Amino acid sequence: MVSFCIIDSKSSPWLWGLLLAVLVGSGCQREEVRVYRVAKDPAKSGSPGMGQAHGQPGSRLPRLEYQVPSGWEEVAAGEMRLASFKVQEGSSAADVGVFPLPGLAGGDLGNVNRWRSQVGLPAVTEGDLAKLAEEVSIAGSPGRLFDLAGENPGSGEKTRILAGILHREGVAWFFKMTGDDALVAKNKPLFVEFLKSMRFTSPQGELPPDHPPIDGMGAMPAAASGKDGGAGKPAWAVPATWKEVAAGAFLISKFVVNGPNDTQAAVNVSMSPGDGGGLVGNINRWRKQVGLSELGEAEIRGQVTELETAGGKAAVVEITGSDPQSGKPAKILGAIVGQPGRTWFYKLMGDAELVAREKDAFIQFVKSARYSNAT
């Protein structure tokens, strides 16, 4: 009998026990050290796929400068996006995002059909795609614009997607506005102007390659330009050791400070209509630039000190982190001056010791600024 064949081996329960002990034992033995080789992390080689925000350390993407249309509010970019905006009119809302994706990012046809499915439209073929595309200028280069309207298959709401596509230096740039049909249609001319206003600049500017990225206008709205914003450059007392350099298209002013052992720091001044993305969003953006993670609103506000200046109260923050490329200590001193209808941003960033040395000069500089129409 089979059963007796098994029981003949009297040690069978022990064999089972042994087997289980081996299994339990082997299960507990986790691999403690693993060694493997992986392709370069795309997040560090310029892919936004890993959530590289604009100006974030390690990003090799070109910097993007643009004019923010009136009525658009810049918000924290979040993962995947280089910039993000919110448009709100009554109960209607729309979202605008700028997404750079490496390579063809699935091809234009795949993306357009994905967006079409999001507004309940059937897929199209490559031949139809050319007919659907409108010609548009993006950053001075010819791009394609798709205007897709339909009903959200989930909510049944009338939805419109405006999507601009530009292929540039191996990166597919997607500019997408999604939201309420009527609101997006009304904003189409502004969206087209927004695409036209794009400018790509070098990610490092004139600073040495191992220097932390100095935030030009970064994600600051381009409409901040004092030249056409009517605000003009404030009158201020510039410290003697600071050297003014070309500010770039959308900065009000820029200064470079040189320290011992070839260390360097830069002061950028910009202005934005409204709150320019808010205190928390901007400080978190700065934190990322020196490799620190975002903090909650309460924690941010706990780190901010108030400063009386000639142009009103300023929120001052000191952020210490590390240079993303060299690993050396880096520091940011930021001051945000809120005025009715606009916000001024002052940022001193660079070698940690140099920034610490220049702190008093920076505070005096911010305090000294007198604005043309400030009361």
Added chain:
Amino acid sequence: MQLDRIIQFFSSLKLTVVCLGLGLVLVFWGTMAQVEMGLYQAQNEFFRSLFIYWKPEGSGLKIPIFPGGYLVGTVLLINLIAAHIQRFELSRKKIGLFLVHSGLILLLVGQLLTDLLSQESMLHLREGETKNYTEADTDVELAIADVTDRDSDKVVAIDYRRLLKPNPIQHEALPFAVEVRKFYVNSVLADRAKDAKEPPPATMGFGPQLVVEEKPPVTAMDKRNVPSAVIELRSGGNSLGTWLVSGYINQPQRFTHEGRTYELSLRRTRLYKPYSIQLLDFRHDVYPGTDIPKNFSSRVRVMRPDTGEDREVLIYMNNPLRYAGETYYQASFDTDNEGTILQVVRNPSWLAPYFACILVSAGLIIQFMMHMMGFVRKRRTA
């Protein structure tokens, strides 16, 4: 004979009752313990253990006070097998019972194997994003990546459990030893004041600018421990410096040693795959006019360079992607509806419960039919 007595003990029905009783208490106690400990820790301490330990505070002692899930399950399994071997005869009459017992044994073994061999991780993808790795939900690793080469990085990933064991850690793939000065299971970081009197936690990278504060570990399901560690690298008896690594620091900290560049980071344990998955579209459909979810789905693209495979798959509730021995379930999503979170389960014994149920069902049907036929036959002869 002593062996007979042991076999007698393991095949006794009393042992079955005791094991089932202990199992009942264990399930109740383990379930209640989740309130304080959280699901993960309670599972480990009550069910994935040989004993439940009492650890008097401050004594450093671990006193076993109750059998854990592994012990109860293993004894029950041995008991079932031993009783089966000793009492059952493989005859036509008892084939149904034999199948039922085989099914139960398979169920227990399968569950044990699942517990020992299965691996869970998460895949977070934004629309358009591609990844060839998943990340463990609770485990972290110290990753030391040699990033000198142009095309690829050589990564030495040290599991956090190893960081808790005696130091230093030496490995043939590393030209230096890693010594963990302190490991914080849960922590917060803050900027270090310029005039701070205490020395900085570390001398290199972010270390001089930050302070680290230990926090009590959290167990609630909606909270997460953020670990930090202060590590020292040593080579040839010399210190290369100390670094503060933390889950809060997104940016790997770079340094050079013997002409090669390395990056240090403490991150969630990564599990790399020979294929990549790209999120094409995430959908969160609601019933018209309401916020009530109707459907969550992720349209993904599976790309495998070594086989040339490139196809699209739709993952939605109760319709996971089963691929290369792993199952990708729709688990969660980003609040802006443009990102998805997939739970990834590798379970080599996932078929065991199916086979076990088939065996038990077949056994019960056969047993029932045999009884019924015997009854019918009896009635005819009467």
